[in-house]
Amino acid sequence: MTSDSEDKMSEDCMDSASVEEASSIGKLGGGGLLKKGPWTSAEDAILVDYVIKHGEGNWNTVQKHSGLSRCGKSCRLRWANHLRPDLRKGAFTPKEERQIIELHAKMGNKWARMAAEMPGRTDNEIKNYWNTRIKRRHRAGLPIYPPDISQALHENQQCQNVGTFPMVETHHPDLLSTNSFEIPAVEFKNLELDQQLYSPALPDMPASGLLAQGLGSSHSDSLMFSMLHPPKRFRESRESECLIPCVNSSTADYFPAFDQYPDDGCEKITQLSSSILPGSHALLNGNFSSSEPMPWAMNPELPSLQYSDAQVGSWGTGTPSSPLPSLDSVSTLIRSPSTEQAQSDSLSRRNSGLLEAVLYESHTLKSSKNSSCDLTSNVSVVAGDAMDSLSQNLRETQWEIHSDPISPLGHSTSSVFSECTPISGSSFDEPHSVEIFPECLAKQEAVDWVTTKCDVNEENANQMMFLRPDFLLASNWFGHSTERGREHSVLNDTRGTLLGGDFNSDCKQISTMSVSDSSCQKRGRGSCSWDDMSTACELSENL
């Protein structure tokens, strides 16, 4: 449908006021005016009935076949976001929250693709969650991504370069479609990293992500924006079906290594998650967080992927006020200089353009701290090496800045760097560390287990209920509490009842514990969200 046609269709969707008026005068139904606004249980039932009989698709025929006075798009959305029997309703679990952040670091604002990685979750849910989280973090002066995410990402950047795993996108369509930022897999073969832990996902860096998230220094803004803002959107869904082997599969499917740690709780998850974060937004987004609120993290109006020129400029220029940390403090812990040198030796000029900007950024960052660093100044480098160099810089940067134990990915970090993790008091990124004590992890696992069980049951319930003959008659199946216009799943409420109290309690408890014992080097997630934990930590500190 063309924009015009769709616009026309949208126009056909009259506003709520019109709906009420029309309803009162009997104009609804039969293909006349189309209703807008909140869906009623009856409408849901009609739509479900239609889908059962006709299947998904042909949404514009819903009105004709079912008499539902909704435009096709509205029907599709309602089905996809609320009525699908396989939906997982309810709050995101800590595990899911983590996954969202990781996926966003990897994909950017590709909500649909992210949703595809999270069975039962909708793009809308994820988008809302993310936007809310971003607002919160901005307001709190926190970076978008936990430092560990970025660090893990950089770690993985190299690990995946090993290129032994064929999974996931090896070339992001955005990149391929927009510029020369193609990173030949062969370029990674020379890299040596024996991080078995890591999965091999190759960088999946949407142009928009790379671009807006951080490569955009004031210097590179103009350069890369022109390069990376191709047609506004690049069709990804279908390509993803090819590139992502397990669309709509479980996390374990997408990240096969999960299968190895079915019971290890979030630690394994974080370990694994670190492996799925190839160069991406986080690369240049959240990983610059330091123990102080970043200026660029203070602008609450900027979209998640956008930073002011001043912000990004400060990265590249390495001004005295720049939050950039020491770059070389831990490089040897990560990879031997010889390895890096060897990679540098493999530089070529095949890839330029964006990569130049990447490397330039990398170089600038590093040189800002240590002008004697022998990082190559050649801005025309192999993509792999460019990213590697940048990764190295950022990793080092983060290592020094974020020796804090707060990050949920601390496990992965610690696992990667073993016992070398410096002890730090706190960080303002995740304002205060929420360290995972063994008992905390146990709680996390317990919560996850309960959540999982509930979800399973919920899904089963959905599926079974969906098959019940009285399903369509029982509009309350949806658990709609029309009170005050909101809809709540009965199941969700039940789950919330089951989890809510203890969950929150655990969060505060964990936060208190971690604040009180910053020497603990075990880092990772608690049983609550980062933001919740951050908030709890703040409260703890205030107390």
Added chain:
DNA sequence: AACGGGATCAACCGCCCACAG
């Protein structure tokens, strides 16, 4: 109890792409 502001989320909007004719 009333109020205000932030948080949340369902729904919509505008744009775009794939595909069939």
Added chain:
DNA sequence: ACTGTGGGCGGTTGATCCCGT
């Protein structure tokens, strides 16, 4: 090659909820 249609996507809006004062 062109056009129309179906459908998907990301961004935005607005209603409601929640919580602190």
